[in-house]
Amino acid sequence: MANRIDVVLPCLDEAAALPAVLAALPDGYRPIVVDNGSTDGSPEVAAAHGAYVVRESRRGYGAAVHSGLEAADGDIVCVLDADGSLDPRALPGLVEPVSAGRAELAVGRRVPTAPGAWPWHARAGNAVLAALLRRRGVPVRDIGPVRAARRADLLALGVTDRAFGYPLELLLRAGAAGWRIAELDVGYGPRAAGTRSKVSGTVRGTLRAARDMAGVLR
Numbered sequence: 001m002a003n004r005i006d007v008v009l010p011c012l013d014e015a016a017a018l019p020a021v022l023a024a025l026p027d028g029y030r031p032i033v034v035d036n037g038s039t040d041g042s043p044e045v046a047a048a049h050g051a052y053v054v055r056e057s058r059r060g061y062g063a064a065v066h067s068g069l070e071a072a073d074g075d076i077v078c079v080l081d082a083d084g085s086l087d088p089r090a091l092p093g094l095v096e097p098v099s100a101g102r103a104e105l106a107v108g109r110r111v112p113t114a115p116g117a118w119p120w121h122a123r124a125g126n127a128v129l130a131a132l133l134r135r136r137g138v139p140v141r142d143i144g145p146v147r148a149a150r151r152a153d154l155l156a157l158g159v160t161d162r163a164f165g166y167p168l169e170l171l172l173r174a175g176a177a178g179w180r181i182a183e184l185d186v187g188y189g190p191r192a193a194g195t196r197s198k199v200s201g202t203v204r205g206t207l208r209a210a211r212d213m214a215g216v217l218r
Contacts (some may be wrong), residue, residue, distance in 0.1 A: 002070045003028075003075070004028060004029075004030055004075075005028060005029045005072040005074055005076050005077070005078060005091070005095055005148075006030050006032055006068075006072035006073070006074035006076075006077045006078070006151070007025060007029050007030065007031050007032065007077070007078045007079075007080055007088070007091065007102035008030055008032050008034060008065055008068030008069060008071075008072065008077060008078070008079045009032065009033045009034065009044065009046075009051075009068070009079075009080055009081070009082040010034050010036060010041075010061055010064035010065055010068065010079075010081070010082065011033050011034060011035050011036060011038060011042050011043075011064070011082045011196065012035075012036045012037060012038055012064075013038045013040045013042060013140075013196070014038070014040075014042050014082040014083055014084075014192075014195055015037060015038070015042045015172055015194075016039040016040075016192050016193060016194030016195050017082060017083050017084035017191065017192035017194070018033070018042060018045045018049060018051075018082060019045065019197050020051050020084060020192065021080075021082055021083075021084055021192075022046070022049040022050060022051055022089060023049070024087065024088040024089055025088045025091070025201070026088065026089060026091060026092055029078070029088070029091060029184050030052065030074065031046070031052065031055075032051065032052050032068045032071055033046035033050040033051040033052070033053050033054070033056060034053075034054045034055075034056050034064040034065070034068040034071075035054070035055050035056065036056050036059060036060070036061075036063070036064045037057065037059055043055065052071070054067055054068060054071045058162060060162045060163040060164070060166075061163060061164050061166055061167075062159070062161045062163055062164070062165065062166030062169075063162040063163075063202035065166055066159070066162065066166075069151060069154055069155060070120075070155075071135055072151050073151075073153060074114070075150055075151060075152075076095055076098055076099060076148060076149070076150055076151065077148070077150070077151045077154065078091050078094065078095065078146070078147065078148045078180060079145070079146065079147050080145070080146050081145040081146065082187050083191045083192060083195050084189075084191055084192030084195065085117065085147050085186070085188055085189055085191050085192075086092075086108070086110075086145065086186060086188060086189075087186070087187055087189075090108065090146070090184075090186045091148065092186065093144075093184055093186075094106040094107070094108060094146065094147065094148040094182075094184060094186075095148045096205065097182040097183075097184075098148050098149060098150065102180065102181035103172050103179075103180045103181060104148070104149060104150070104152075104153055104174065104180055104181070104185075105127070105147060105148070105149045105170075105179050105180075105181045105182070106147060106148045106149070106181075106182040106184060107140060107142070107144050107146070107147045107171075107181065107182070107183050107184075108142070108144045108145075108146035108147065108183075108184060108185070108186035109141055109142040109144060109184065109185050109186065110142050110144055110186060110187075110188035111185045111186065111187055111188060112188050112189075113187045113188060113189045114189050114190055116190065117188055117189050117190050118188055121190045126142060126143055127141075129141060129168060130143060130144050133168070133171055133172070133175070136172065136175060137175055138171050138172065138174070138175035138181065139181060139183070140171060140181060140183050141183065142183070143167050143168055143171065144167070144186070145167065146186060147167075147170075153179075154170075155212050157170065157174065157177065158173070159173060162195070165180050169205065191211065192204065
């Protein structure tokens, strides 16, 4: 539906965060929760709170995002983490430059709102990758987990990574395609209590994500 904004929320064991995240979505933003193998009842919680639930059996952030894009039918699609670290009320600010025709892609630059919200190892790895992107002409300072673009454009980019390298490949392909990219500050807080990070919460998780992203840069 052309006037509706779809919001893809990749999800793996985020049952504790989903009620508040879904309740905070602005009017006219339809949540598509893509469950990636949760064992905590996340799909049932999402459905009970009004989300359209898609199940993606292939493990990986990119697999979940791509499945959500295929399930969406809105003209503009947002992608947002389901862990409660990002405020869904920031989404209209990202959608605006895309809907107004000033950018093909809008991405969030995370600004921590509390001590420890963004661990040092995750921030350091992100800074290195963002610097490499800028050297390739992509003007961003964050490989962020929140973005907005037109669905047809995203699918046409042909992003192939189905793991944690997905956001990096998306930015690389967008830059190569000459997309105008708008980067806006978004608040980044602690994850909801009762959830656990699969990436930035541990050094091991950060290294795994870095490995996936390094593969994209080759």
